[in-house]
Amino acid sequence: MMNRQGRPSQPEKNAPNKGIQTSTGNYGLDIEEPLSYELGNIHTSGVDLPSCGEFESSLGGLERNSDIGIAGLSEPEVLRHYTRLSRKNYAIDMGLYPLGSCTMKHNPRLNEKMARLAGFADIHPLQPQSTVQGALQVMDTLSHWLKELTGMPAVSMSPKAGAHGELCGLMAIRAAHEAAGNPREYVLVPESAHGTNPATATLCGYKVKTIPAEADGRVHAALLKEYLDENCAAIMLTNPNTCGLFEREIIEIADAVHEVGALFYCDGANFNAIMGRVRPGDLGIDAMHLNLHKTFSTPHGGGGPGSGPVVFSERVAPYMPVPLLENDADLALVEGMDVPNSIGRLTAFHGQMGMFTRALTYMLSHGADGLKQASDDAVLSANYIMASLQDVMSVSFEGPCMHEVLFDDRFLKDRGVSTLDFAKAMIDEGFHPMTMYFPLVVHGAMLIEPTESESKASLDQFITSLRSLAEATKQDDVTRFTGAPHFAPLQRLDETAAARSPILKWTPKAE
Numbered sequence: 001m002m003n004r005q006g007r008p009s010q011p012e013k014n015a016p017n018k019g020i021q022t023s024t025g026n027y028g029l030d031i032e033e034p035l036s037y038e039l040g041n042i043h044t045s046g047v048d049l050p051s052c053g054e055f056e057s058s059l060g061g062l063e064r065n066s067d068i069g070i071a072g073l074s075e076p077e078v079l080r081h082y083t084r085l086s087r088k089n090y091a092i093d094m095g096l097y098p099l100g101s102c103t104m105k106h107n108p109r110l111n112e113k114m115a116r117l118a119g120f121a122d123i124h125p126l127q128p129q130s131t132v133q134g135a136l137q138v139m140d141t142l143s144h145w146l147k148e149l150t151g152m153p154a155v156s157m158s159p160k161a162g163a164h165g166e167l168c169g170l171m172a173i174r175a176a177h178e179a180a181g182n183p184r185e186y187v188l189v190p191e192s193a194h195g196t197n198p199a200t201a202t203l204c205g206y207k208v209k210t211i212p213a214e215a216d217g218r219v220h221a222a223l224l225k226e227y228l229d230e231n232c233a234a235i236m237l238t239n240p241n242t243c244g245l246f247e248r249e250i251i252e253i254a255d256a257v258h259e260v261g262a263l264f265y266c267d268g269a270n271f272n273a274i275m276g277r278v279r280p281g282d283l284g285i286d287a288m289h290l291n292l293h294k295t296f297s298t299p300h301g302g303g304g305p306g307s308g309p310v311v312f313s314e315r316v317a318p319y320m321p322v323p324l325l326e327n328d329a330d331l332a333l334v335e336g337m338d339v340p341n342s343i344g345r346l347t348a349f350h351g352q353m354g355m356f357t358r359a360l361t362y363m364l365s366h367g368a369d370g371l372k373q374a375s376d377d378a379v380l381s382a383n384y385i386m387a388s389l390q391d392v393m394s395v396s397f398e399g400p401c402m403h404e405v406l407f408d409d410r411f412l413k414d415r416g417v418s419t420l421d422f423a424k425a426m427i428d429e430g431f432h433p434m435t436m437y438f439p440l441v442v443h444g445a446m447l448i449e450p451t452e453s454e455s456k457a458s459l460d461q462f463i464t465s466l467r468s469l470a471e472a473t474k475q476d477d478v479t480r481f482t483g484a485p486h487f488a489p490l491q492r493l494d495e496t497a498a499a500r501s502p503i504l505k506w507t508p509k510a511e
């Protein structure tokens, strides 16, 4: 059966009544969406432009001599194409999005309203600074809040994501060591770390030494000391860590690291669990990134634009990237000779203005007590899920968790269902799966982060689904899992083929 674009219509399995054949081959909204190139037609145009008439080319023979090959579509056709695609996607605006370590929290609409104000949205980074004092004020106020919340004396607003913030922090740490005469050789990274930590250390020219996981999922100062010597440049430690646990020995760890002259990079991706309760500056940290899209509710945005400001201790602050925002009579962005030890620019211009406005809106609309409440609620939600499911799923580490709860696959043992099968079955339940197989320190990890956004009713609905799935894994017939998802537009992809022989180029059909 073909759909209206002449492509095979695959969702017959979802047809509400297989006896009915529609004229288009589609069943309701279950349409396989072609590419816009296939949908449109290169011989038509969606806009009416006046003819440019005769003109003399000034391109010196470099002008295009063939069709550009972009399909023409009318405005409604374009809108409908993207709206149809969006309906195939799962989004935080559709339901609970439990991806652990990702913090998929609600993006308040007030943030969007503020970010769209013309004074923020329509300015240009090359405008004279005297004409954008309001925008600089937003950056300055946000910087102030970030420093207050973390208890750190300096902040760089340039980085465009958490991983970019890590690079920024470690480059500054390297510069601090170089200024002292020796960049040192390696960076310590716990086994449970996010992959961006070792990648960052490698990118900065360091060897990575891995600290093995301890039975309670935390790093212990005694074991750490066995890995530490004067060649250590830094430790990169996430707190709360990727198992959803607070690193209880963090102060002893900071002391041990500083004793050998190394510096402490804290991966602050999980700051959303401790905001308002713990100030990293009180723990001996030298640099830490904050993912505005995780803690401060800015959109994740499909890979960008993100924002990952980095806070610094006095020791590392002189090496921060430029520009720096100075607040004298006027607000001014400074660089060059005014910041002689800086590692330089990390990005064109000054960071992500739209994200700054959204994050500050989130902060101001919550207030200091509200931000603490948001962290407390995130932790409460995760513990509620843990307590509600611990009799049917296997919790990896005993005791209360922070903002995310880690399960492993022990409860699936001998049932013919893997973590992947279980996660895929969640799609049929109407949920996005949790994070799978991360962190690597437990077998078949399932990491769930509900965030503070969810009501108790929404958490209960999620818990009911997971409980019924966990019970169903005990049945003899587990095709509900091994064949899942049964009700999604696409079933399981051949991940091996996708990785080994990907088709990366679109080829137009012969006319």
Ligand SMILES: Cc1ncc(COP(=O)(O)O)c(C=O)c1O
Residues within 6 Å of the ligand: 101, 102, 161, 162, 163, 164, 194, 196, 238, 242, 267, 269, 270, 291, 306, 308
């Ligand atoms: C612990 C941790 N570190 C670093 C990152 C990288 O952050 P980003 O995705 O903003 O680059 C993440 C992202 O999820 C994370 O969870």
